[in-house]
Amino acid sequence: MVSEMKSPLAVQGLCKNYPAFTLQDVSFSLVPGSITGFIGRNGAGKTTTINSMLSFVRPDAGKISFFGMPWDENEQEIKAKIGFVSAGMTYHTRKKLKAITAVTKAFYPEWDDGAYRKYMGVFGLDEEKTPAELSNGMKIKYALALALSHGAELMILDEPTSGLDPVSREELVEVFLNLKDEGKTVFFSTHITSDLEKCADRILFLQQGRLKADDTLEGFRDTWRIAECAGEIPQEIAQAACGKCRTKDGYTVLVRKEDAEASAVREASLEEIMIHLEKEADRE
């Protein structure tokens, strides 16, 4: 765990109540220069968490600080150091990119035109186009180019790879890895866990508004094993098994590594862990 002062983002005890949903006591901090995947099924509270972090919604409780600075007193300084990209949100779709850029850059004294040209070139973006003329992947790349040109050190991305084809997703994963190489911190929410297997250093797993895991990717995966059962679940793991999932050959269940040592089990992928834990939560 990184100290609050050094962390690009530290969240403590974040709570938000809605009539049909509660985000409960979410706490985590990001490691500088790392990629953190924020996973959970649709409706788990990922977007609510991100919106609370960025003050789009007002949390009922909790402390949020960026680079050791609380949001309320340092909003402008913080915003100059972060970039936010949401896949479902495209701004001013009928304006040319150069018009949006011209307006955006006026707000950032640290704007770097050289970096902007570089990223527009790297991402293959044409300033004469409008966002409406770009593919979803290109829209995200444009938003990233804007953020990187004002010197953002932390990129917050809400479902950036949703709705993208596998090739575009792979391209974005490469972009995230390059950003990490440049020392940037990347935080992105997704339910497409295979993208995280390729790039994430840490995993935050949110389930029904509660943070269920905060671990390294390897640590999180190593906690669990998958047991494949043709018929009944073997006696030795039946007590510890969670999230029974139907497969074409029988069933799979998730078991903790320490409960499965005597059984025929294999490593679990992030997707399998998430699905089985969600199944278990539904059963409970």
Place this chain on the structure above:
Amino acid sequence: MKMLMKEWKLCMHPMGYIMLLCTALVLVPGYPYGVTCFYMGLAIFFICLTARENHDAAYTLMLPVSRRDAVRGRILFCSVLEVLDLVLIAVFILVKKAIGDTPNPAGLDAGVALVGDAMIIFAIFNLVFFPNYYKDINKPGKAFCFAAIAVFLWIVLEIAGTYAVPFFRDVLDRPDPAYLSDKLLFTFGALALFVAGTAWSIQISTKKFEAVDLSL
């Protein structure tokens, strides 16, 4: 200035320019001239609608500005349009005087008092529209309905006043330069109302926008 530029470059709707031109309706004989101000209100509604469709709030709030700056930027930009509307109304009043004026049976004549009347209409619009709009920026139509009702109520009262209220009928609705000092006093009072009303609108709107959870 940066926020005004942002509003103009990204949020300005063509209706804004068209409705500025609608101030030429002051040249039409027998027309309720206050309605030209309502048209500008309609343009402001279109600007807010365009902003919603383009996720402008999310874009703006990710810039290094506060919610207060976002509110102030939008309302001041719309106020600039209203001031341009007032200037054009004044210009067309002068044009009308030059080409020959006739008394207006549908409300105030085209004269100094009409500029004051327009300022009152904008003050009412700003005070009703923006605080309702910033309660929920995804429902500009609802805010516009409230503002339109308030503005039309004033326009109806103003027209009725030119028949029934002595100050309106015998002073404000007389051809210029009759009672010019009274009309100027009315217009300066209306200017104070416009400035104070807009400032108050910014204050209330900011308070509402600060408290609201945004579903962007």
